[in-house]
Amino acid sequence: xDDRNFSDMxxxxxxxxxxxxxxxxxxxxVPVVQRxxxxxxxxxxxxxxxxxxxxxxxxxxxxxxxxxxxSLEIALRLFEAADVKATFFTLxxxxxxxxxxxxxxxxxxxxxxxxGYAHVKITDQNRQEFRDDVIRAKQTLEDVSGxxxxxxxxxxxxxxxxxxxxxxxxxxxxxxxxxSIYPVVHDHYGMPEASRFPFRATxxxxxxxxxxxxxxxxxxxxxxxxxxxRLVPYRYFRWSIRRLNEVERQSSVFYFHPWELDPxxxxxxxxxxxxxxxxxxxxxxxxxxxxxLLADFQWDxxxxxxxxx
Numbered sequence: 001x002d003d004r005n006f007s008d009m010x011x012x013x014x015x016x017x018x019x020x021x022x023x024x025x026x027x028x029x030v031p032v033v034q035r036x037x038x039x040x041x042x043x044x045x046x047x048x049x050x051x052x053x054x055x056x057x058x059x060x061x062x063x064x065x066x067x068x069x070x071s072l073e074i075a076l077r078l079f080e081a082a083d084v085k086a087t088f089f090t091l092x093x094x095x096x097x098x099x100x101x102x103x104x105x106x107x108x109x110x111x112x113x114x115x116g117y118a119h120v121k122i123t124d125q126n127r128q129e130f131r132d133d134v135i136r137a138k139q140t141l142e143d144v145s146g147x148x149x150x151x152x153x154x155x156x157x158x159x160x161x162x163x164x165x166x167x168x169x170x171x172x173x174x175x176x177x178x179x180s181i182y183p184v185v186h187d188h189y190g191m192p193e194a195s196r197f198p199f200r201a202t203x204x205x206x207x208x209x210x211x212x213x214x215x216x217x218x219x220x221x222x223x224x225x226x227x228x229x230r231l232v233p234y235r236y237f238r239w240s241i242r243r244l245n246e247v248e249r250q251s252s253v254f255y256f257h258p259w260e261l262d263p264x265x266x267x268x269x270x271x272x273x274x275x276x277x278x279x280x281x282x283x284x285x286x287x288x289x290x291x292x293l294l295a296d297f298q299w300d301x302x303x304x305x306x307x308x309x
Contacts, residue, residue, distance in 0.1 A: 035245040035246075035249070035250075035251055035298065036251060036298045036299065036300045036304070036305050037241065037245070037251050037252045037253070037254065037297050037298060037299050037300070037305065038087065038179075038209070038251060038252070038253040038254065038299070038300065038301070038302040038305045038306065039079075039084060039085075039086040039087070039254055039294075039299035039300065039301075040086060040087040040088070040089055040113075040153070040179065040253065040254065040255040040302055041072075041075055041086060041087070041088045041089065041255065041256060041257070041258065042089050042115055042153060042255055042256070042257050043068065043072065043088050043089060043090040043091060043094055043115060043257075043258060044068070044091050044094060044115065044119060044257060044258070044259075045061070045064070045066060045067065045068050045094065045259070046067060046068075046259035046262065046265045046266070047061060047064045047268070048061065048091070048093075048119050049257075049259070049279060050119075050121065050155065050156045050188070056268065058118070061093075064266075065266070066097070066098075067258075067259065067262055067265055068094060068098065068101070068258050068259075069098055069101050070262070071258035071259060071261045071262045072101060072105070072258050074258075074261045074287065075256075075258060075261060076104075076105065076108060078287070078290055078291060078294060079108075079110070079294070080108070081291075081294075082291075082294035082295060082299075084294055084299045084300070085109050085110055085111070085299075085300055085301045085304070086110050086111070086299065086300075086301060087110065087111040087113050087151060087301045087302040087303065088102075088105050088110055088111065088112055088113065089113045089114065089115040089151070089152070089153040089179070089255075090102060090105075090112060090113065090114065090115055090141060091115045091116060091117065091118070091119055091137070092114070092116070092117035092118070092136055092137035092140040092141060093117055093118055093119065095140050095141050095144045095145075096140060096144075099144045102141070102144045102145050103144065103145060103146070105145075106145040106146060106147050110301065111147070111151065111301040111302065111303050111304075112141050112145040112147045112149060113141075113149060113150070113151030113152060113153065113302070113303075114134060114137045114138055114141055114149050114151065114152045114153070114175070115137070115152075115153050115155065116133050116134060116137050116152075116154070116155055117133050117134075117136045117137040117140065118133060119155045120133060120155060121154070121155050121156050121158035122154050122155070122158040122159055122163055122166050123158045123160075123162070123163060124158075127165060127169060130166055130169055131169050131172075131173065134152065134169065134170065134173055134175070135173055137149075138173065138174065138175070149175070150174070150175055150176040150177065150303060150307070151175065151176070151177050151178070151179065151302055151303060152170050152175045152177075152178045152179075152180065153178070153179045153180050153255075154166070154178070154180035156188060156189050157180055157181065157182040157189040157190070157211065158180070158189055159178070159180040159181050159191075159208075160181065160189065160190065160191040161191050161193070161194075164201050166180075167201050167202075167205060167206050167208060168202070168205065168206075170206050171205050171206040175206060176206065176207065176303075176307060177206060177207040177208070177209055177302070177303070177306060177307060178206055178207070178208050178209070179208070179209040179210070179211065179253060179302060180208070181194050181208055181210045181211070182210065182211040182213075182222065182224070183195065183196050183210050183211070183213055183220050184211075184213055184220050184221070184222050185219075185220075192220055194208075194210055195210065196210060196212075196213050196215065196220065196250075197210070197250050198210070198306055207306065207307070209253055209302060209306050210253070211224035211253055211255070212224040212240070212241070212244060212252040212253045212254065214239075214240035214243060214244070221240070223236070223237055223240035223241065223244075223252070224252070224253050224254055224255060225237075225254045225255045225256050226255060226256065226257075227278045227279075227281075229256065229260075229286070229289060230260065230281055230282035230283065230285060230286060230289075231277075231278075231281060231282065234289050234292060234293075237293065238293075238296055240252075241254075241296075241297055245297070251305050251306070252297075253302070254293070254299075256286065256290065260283060260286045261283075261286055261287055261290075262283065263283035263284040263286075265283075267280065
């Protein structure tokens with residue numbers, strides 16, 4: 001969806017719902033529900049983002065300066081100040097190179113979950129390649145963190161209608177939940193026909209916890225974080241999460257990347273304008289917005305929220 005159309009749709013829906021006490025939500029006649037939401041971090045380096053793949057060869061990853069350690073220290077300080085525990089969907093590649101960091105995250109009471117090993121989209125793998133990747137990642141993360149790894153998030157939300165077999169593979173390899181489907185229309189990912197709330201694609205199968213959306217005029221709009229959190233006014237996220245909690249009685253799922261807390265990261269050249277906007281716009285605002293978000297809602301690890309741990 002075009003970002004301008006996204007903002008326009010929100011503005012029209014917001015205007016339609018205005019009332020004297022607030023101008024940004026439709027929850028004035030519903031009792032406040034103190035509901036826990038799932039907070040998550042996709043742990044990857046700034047040069048591993050799919051949108052920058054044209055400028056960064058996988059073979060050259062070890063030649064780029066690592067910045068994930070400093071960025072994650074900022075995230076950990078924010079969580080500690082807000083007394084929040086979160087889920088860190090971590091690349092096995094990062095864990096191999098920063099084992100002390102991953103152990104520190106686990107020791108602080110956060111959940112270590114899998115983001116795969118090498119940040120390869122599932123749409124670019126066959127079933128056996130995917131199985132090998134998730135087994136390698138799970139083993140690496142468990143060895144480094146000392147935690148059992150039960151959660152998984154696909155790189156670039158790359159599980160959709162064409163490869164739901166990936167959920168079976170995750171179940172077979174000992175994962176208990178996935179948070180890999182985004183029920184939106186997007187140029188790189190998305191399964192708009194999927195349930196907006198946790199579901200099992202097959203009876204007894206793995207639990208899928210889709211990324212959060214707000215249904216506006218019959219269309220799902222993303223409200224789960226990422227680039228939209230930097231592109232769209234904060235009041236939209238406050239409105240949409242309140243709506244999920246207080247009207248739909250559902251927990252939301254939010255995510256961000258460590259590099260979004262790093263406005264001074266190196267700028268990649270020779271990337272499309274759209275990718276440049278998505279990756280670099282408003283990086284300096286992320287930390288402040290996260291502080292507001294952590295204060296405005298209740299947050300916890302995804303396993304605690306959705307598995308009842």
